[in-house]
Amino acid sequence: MKLLHTDIKNKVLQSMIEILDRERTNIIDANKKDLEAFNRDDQALYDRLVVNNKKVDEMIAAVDAVMHQEDPVSQEISNLTLKNGLNIVNTTAPFGTILIIYESRPDVTIEAAVLAFKANNKILLKGGKEALNSNLILEQCWHEALETHGLSKDWIKLLHLQREETQEFLKNPTEPLDLIVPRGGERLINFVKTHATCAVLVSGRGNNFLYVSEHADWAKAVNVIINAKTDKISGCNALDKVLINKNLPEYQTKLKMLQEKLEQHKVEIIVDDKVSGILSQKETIQDAGIWYEEFLALKLLIAEVESLDEAVSTINKYSGKHSAAIITEDKAEAMTFMQQVDSAAVYHNASTRFTDGGQMGVGAELAISTDKLHHRGPLGLNQLVTNKYYVYGDGQVRV
Structure with missing residues (x-):
């Protein structure tokens, strides 16, 4: 795709803001069809699917924020x-064509597309079938914004593929793909x-994971745990496991x-064998595989550790390398934890729920990368470019 001038990109985004506001009732009505057809058994997925007036406002805000970014x-x-005499200039350049595969969340159809387009990438959107009606009307909004300014609809395109067709497309794409971002669980x-x-x-x-040190301020620990677990159970930054140092003063109390606080918030508690000696009424770990599990539910595993090293x-060993936190008043201990834990974001005395583009000053995000190349953490606008060398000469040859 050709390089577009910033002005034309911003004009498309301004039109998109106006179209989203104008079409909000139709967007919400389309989303209701998806919600009516959805099985409520998976509450986290259902929560991600919902589009209401607040969600449309957030979509508009995301487009507006990206429009105003450099x-x-x-x-x-x-x-x-x-x-x-060779002049070598290294500059940022678009990836080209990005494919994002995601489940449930219609707002990704907005955030992923606005970021890719502003960074001059073509984007192919493969949303889940559960959000089909929502995604179709959002795609129509994008296409109207593009065509209003004389641009091809191909800049932003929704792929209508079943699982087997997606598999074949990945193996033998019908157009060049430069980057694929799968946004979902381990199977995807x-x-x-x-x-x-x-x-x-x-x-x-x-x-x-969150580790409570023996040097923790207990009030901080409880507040952070409750927030990280209950604020939004469908978030990939929600808390799943709590490790508590057995040397914490008044440990059993x-x-x-x-336990009492978590139960007030209707959180299901699972414990290891050591903690079960204190919280004897709670279910103990039956399968070690639970340590690898992302719950996406009001569910929390609590385990005992003897030291920072064990934590x-x-x-x-077990985490998804997304976010991890330590609660301690010992700054040196906190730094050791943050340096040694292999996660995209590490926290001292704060909730993991802040691992989010908007919360971390990045703005709208395409995803939270747990890879180490080419970027780790929230993928915002500035992370959707690669680099390219421009070399200017005057007949130089290598000798």
């Missing part, structure tokens, strides 16, 4: 002139990695206090 394309990274990620023939940037699962080792 264009990330053709920005100079470095400029070097060699002794032989493994499916894409197995069949893709281009670069894959993983937006990994959560399975986030505090465990029972935590770090446990987190690095």
